[in-house]
Amino acid sequence: MAALFCRTVNTTDTIAAITTAPGEAGIAVIRVSGKEALAIADAVFRGSGEAPSARSANTFVHGYVHPPKQSESDAADIDEVILLTYRAPHSYTREDVVEFQGHGGATSARRILRTLLDAGARLAEPGEFTRRAFLSGRIDLLQAEAVMDLIRARSDRAAVAAVEQLEGSLSRSFTDVYDRLIAVAADLEATLDFGEDELPAATMATLRNQLDAVKADLEELVATWDEGHLLREGATVVISGRPNVGKSTLLNALLGADRAIVTHQPGTTRDVLEEQLVLDGIPLRLIDTAGLRNADCDIEQEGIRRAHSQITSADINLCVIDGSETISDSERKHISVRDAEGCIVVMNKCDLGRRATDADFPELTTITCSLRDGVGVEELRQAISDKIGVTQSAPSHATISERHRLIVQCALNELNDVSRLLASDQDEFAVVAAGMIRTALEQLGEVTGRTYHAELLDNVFDRFCVGK
Ligand SMILES: Nc1nc2c(ncn2[C@@H]2O[C@H](COP(=O)(O)OP(=O)(O)O)[C@@H](O)[C@H]2O)c(=O)[nH]1
Ligand SMILES: [Mg+2]
Known part of the structure; x- marks a missing residue:
């Protein structure tokens, strides 16, 4: 069993890990790094030509992985692989490194890794290869991050x-x-x-x-930092408003996909629904919420409680109203407490006529839309982008x-x-x-x-x- 990753992590062991993500894929890569990397490769690899430890650096060879203790002839092969060899200090960690490219999928890489552990490698801790690259002086901590x-x-x-x-x-x-x-x-x-x-x-x-x-x-x-934080963590954009004003339609319009259920029945969305969206290079968490009203049903009440908690922690609030109706007192109250910097009033259903106007919330950015027909969606995207405050043409630099x-x-x-x-x-x-x-x-x-x-x-x- 691997020790808990802590202060005592051993930097002289030879470590191994699967470096590719699990799941069905063409290949999986298993990396070994440390003094014994080449000897371990010798013990488990059978291929044409010289043994791995005799091969030149930065070369690859085709062959098979077999259990370490069995002789080449009676061993059942574990996988057909390509073996790459790197020699210290010209490797990711600056140590001797070998990489096995085996078949992808759930099993093969795990079996190769088990074989390498049997041959004397230790399972690498999270980030341990990069930690070694740092400790050996190849990269500094900023580069590692x-x-x-x-x-x-x-x-x-x-x-x-x-x-x-x-x-x-x-x-x-x-x-x-x-x-x-x-x-x-x-x-x-x-x-x-x-x-x-x-x-x-x-x-x-x-x-x-x-x-x-x-x-x-x-x-x-x-x-x-501001830009860096946005690029790393993204911004949270929460859609809120009374039931039936078109919140879920808005989520779908921004995503360009039918993600949320849209019906004429008020109270359809009861839970918080979250989707990822990239806008002008900034990752967004787009959150649709339950319509705000005095609900009798427990489930809906819980949905509304969750909606309020999302609204308070959002970077951007999209407050949707039905522009064809007069604004209700509770709506006005809900919107007027939002801070102007992070709030956009989405005046929807303008195809049905207009009762509300931009003058209703003079301090807030207001976008008039007919989301069902896709009218105003581009303006809305632009307004969100402006609020986030990062322009598309800004050069990307380290943050x-x-x-x-x-x-x-x-x-x-x-x-x-x-x-x-x-x-x-x-x-x-x-x-x-x-x-x-x-x-x-x-x-x-x-x-x-x-x-x-x-x-x-x-x-x-x-x-x-x-x-x-
Ligand atoms: N006329 C019109 N109807 C719309 C518009 N946007 C949404 N709707 C309709 O309003 C109803 C409620 O929409 P929905 O997105 O489910 O509202 P939510 O309860 O706020 O999520 C649905 O029947 C939508 O088709 C619009 O711009 N114009
Ligand atoms: Mg909804």
């Missing part, structure tokens, strides 16, 4: 941003800030050699400028994640204190300020993994899947 961002990317834009980060653009920005901050710390420490009155005024001014520039760059990195933002914010707090100290005439300020900068440096080091501890790595790699 980008691997998972790329795997999880739900839109092209998210993927482009992840690849940027994987190629090191964010690492370069952080390294640059880090190096400049070290220079500030060094200069500040050099001033300690001067007596308080001898300190040249120009030096302090330069130091302050350098520090301000570093802080400005960190602020700029923090500003990329910081929540983990990075929290760290940078702490470092910025520290540096703001330094600025205040530098502006004051307190005794010994340089010693204290230099100490604070060192703290900020240590914090920033955790973004790229320049400084790390086991718990930090566990936090990062726990998000990974097995086999990566």
Whole structure:
């Protein structure tokens, strides 16, 4: 049994895992990494030509996997495979690596993996291959995180941003800030050699400028979080309103598919219905809810309770009303408490005439539609896009994640204190300020993994899947 993934993870074992997703597919890939990778391949692989350990790096060969303890002739083969060999340090982990490409499906890959474990490999923990790539210095922590961002990317834009980060653009920005901050710390420490009155005024001014520039760059990195958060997590868009106004019709229109049941009967949608949609490269969770009314039925009441809870936590609220009818008091109350930034009033059924107008909610964006006929859907998409605040033409670039933002914010707090100290005439300020900068440096080091501890790595790699 694999040990629980924790502080004691052994980095010298040879590890193995299925690296492809389960399910019916053409091939499955099983990866082995570590000192014994080639010896293990020798023990389980029968193919033409030399044994795997004698083969040159970066080559592949056709053959068969068989149980390790049986001789080649009497062993029942487990699968027909292609074997790829990589030699340290030219591999994903910088260790010796072999990869078996077997047949896809539920069974074959699992049997090959079992054979490799019997031959001496240990089952890899989630993210352990990438953890080794980090520990061997091939990639930094930002790049390791980008691997998972790329795997999880739900839109092209998210993927482009992840690849940027994987190629090191964010690492370069952080390294640059880090190096400049070290220079500030060094200069500040050099001033300690001067007596308080001898300190040249120009030096302090330069130091302050350098520090301000570093802080400005960190602020700029923090500003990329919003977009990064949207690309990674997506935005939640909740459709709400009275029964029968066309909420489910709206869900279907945005999806371009008949997903939700649409009927003329009020109270059809009772549970929360969720679908994924990508709009201008941003993944959206689109949620249809039960119509809001005073319901007698328990099931409907629960649906309405759930609807309210979704509405409060949404990034964007699409408040649907029947524009051919006068707005009811409860409707007006429901909509007027929404904040203008995250709310769009969808005035539906305009084909039946109009009683409500844009002037009813002067502070809110209002889109007039006839969703049954697809009228106004494009305007609505545009309005949602505008609300989310990311334009389609914006270049995709690497963006910081929540983990990075929290760290940078702490470092910025520290540096703001330094600025205040530098502006004051307190005794010994340089010693204290230099100490604070060192703290900020240590914090920033955790973004790229320049400084790390086991718990930090566990936090990062726990998000990974097995086999990566
Ligand atoms: N005339 C007209 N009827 C619509 C329009 N949109 C939806 N409907 C009809 O209104 C009824 C209720 O729609 P539905 O989407 O189920 O409403 P929900 O209860 O808010 O989810 C259905 O019979 C729809 O066909 C529209 O734009 N015009
Ligand atoms: Mg409905």
